Amino acid sequence: DAKTTQPPSMDCAEGRAANLPCNHSTISGNEYVYWYRQIHSQGPQYIIHGLKNNETNEMASLIITEDRKSSTLILPHATLRDTAVYYCIVTSRNTGKLIFGQGTTLQVKP
Amino acid sequence: SQTIHQWPATLVQPVGSPLSLECTVEGTSNPNLYWYRQAAGRGLQLLFYSVGIGQISSEVPQNLSASRPQDRQFILSSKKLLLSDSGFYLCAWGLGVANSPLHFGNGTRLTVT
Numbered sequence: 001d002a003k004t005t006q007p008p009s010m011d012c013a014e015g016r017a018a019n020l021p022c023n024h025s026t027i028s029g030n031e032y033v034y035w036y037r038q039i040h041s042q043g044p045q046y047i048i049h050g051l052k053n054n055e056t057n058e059m060a061s062l063i064i065t066e067d068r069k070s071s072t073l074i075l076p077h078a079t080l081r082d083t084a085v086y087y088c089i090v091t092s093r094n095t096g097k098l099i100f101g102q103g104t105t106l107q108v109k110p
Numbered sequence: 111s112q113t114i115h116q117w118p119a120t121l122v123q124p125v126g127s128p129l130s131l132e133c134t135v136e137g138t139s140n141p142n143l144y145w146y147r148q149a150a151g152r153g154l155q156l157l158f159y160s161v162g163i164g165q166i167s168s169e170v171p172q173n174l175s176a177s178r179p180q181d182r183q184f185i186l187s188s189k190k191l192l193l194s195d196s197g198f199y200l201c202a203w204g205l206g207v208a209n210s211p212l213h214f215g216n217g218t219r220l221t222v223t
Contacts, residue, residue, distance in 0.1 A: 032208050043200050043214030044154070051209075087154075091208045097144060098212055100154040 004088045009105045012082075018075040020104050022088030025069040032091045033064060034098065035073045037084040044087065044100075047073065078108045112137035116201050116215035123222055129174075129188040131218050133201030136182065142206040143184040145176055146214075148198040160184060161206060196222045 005023040012018040024033060032051050036044040048055055048062045050071070055062045061074040075082055087103040113136045123129060135141055145157040156169045158176035166176050173192050177185045184201060198219050204212040 030208065034211060038154075041198075041217075041219070043202075043217050044212075046211040046213065049209075049211060097142075097156060097159050097204075099156060100146075102153050 004090055004101055006086075006088050006101065006104045008102065009107070011107050011109055012075075012078045014080060014108055014110050015077055018073075018078040018082065018106055018108070020073040020075075020086050020088075020106065021070065022072070023070045024088070024090050027068050027090050033062070033068075033071050034089045034091060035060070035062065036087045036089065036098075036100075037082075038087070038103070039081075039084045047086075078106075080108050080110065082106065083108045112203070112213065114201060114203055114213055114215040116199075116218055118218055119216065120219045121221070123191050123220065125193055125222055126190045129186070129191050129195070129220070131186040131199055131201075131220075133184045133186075133215060134182055135184075135203045138182070138203070138205075140181060141203040143178060143182075144202040144204070144212065145184065145186050146200040146202065148200065150197070154200065158186070191222045193222050196220055 032049050034049040035047040038044045048057055048060050050062045050064050064071045085103040085105050087100050089098045115134050142161050144159045146154045147157050148154045158166055158168055160166050160178045163178055174188050198217050200217045201215045202212040
């Protein structure tokens with residue numbers, strides 16, 4: 001599985017967009033980029049995933065660079081409830097299992 | 111819709127005692143099932159995954175074992191718990207393909223004393 005690199009922590013003002021970067025320079029052509037988040041003492045929550053194209057759902061947008069070596073998760077209007085650890089993960093093609101790194105701790109401040 | 115159940119939510123066990131954590135999935139057939147552990151202040155570590163009944167793959171050597179006696183049931187066990195087994199245990203299910211996310215349960219917080 002390709003390895004990902006994320007900043008350990010970020011702050012964001014409430015109501016502003018939160019942009020969380022992720023580097024995955026060794027990603028293979030058929031590997032997907034997934035984003036999950038984990039609020040304290042809860043199980044990880046799926047946010048969004050993509051292969052090549054940008055994706056958007058009710059929670060967030062995912063921007064993947066043309067060379068696929070990096071991506072950005074965008075929370076358009078961050079709220080205090082978005083404070084969590086955000087994980088960027090590249091999948092295994094064979095079993096769909098996910099290998100979690102250390103993630104980015106996002107602190108949304110009033 | 112699919113749901114995943116894990117129990118118990120919290121557990122305190124003495125060193126040397128046995129462990130059995132259960133996870134069940136509803137609303138889907140032949141899911142891939144996963145056990146993860148998160149030690150205090152650490153990231154999530156994949157322990158076991160299963161692609162079918164009786165099929166278990168272990169990701170790391172340890173004091174734990176897993177079994178899948180039924181299609182939608184996944185059990186994590188230990189014969190004798192160690193202090194280092196303390197942590198947050200999470201069960202997840204998925205369709206086993208790269209284009210489908212994993213869905214996690216609410217976890218069991220295990221404290222070995």
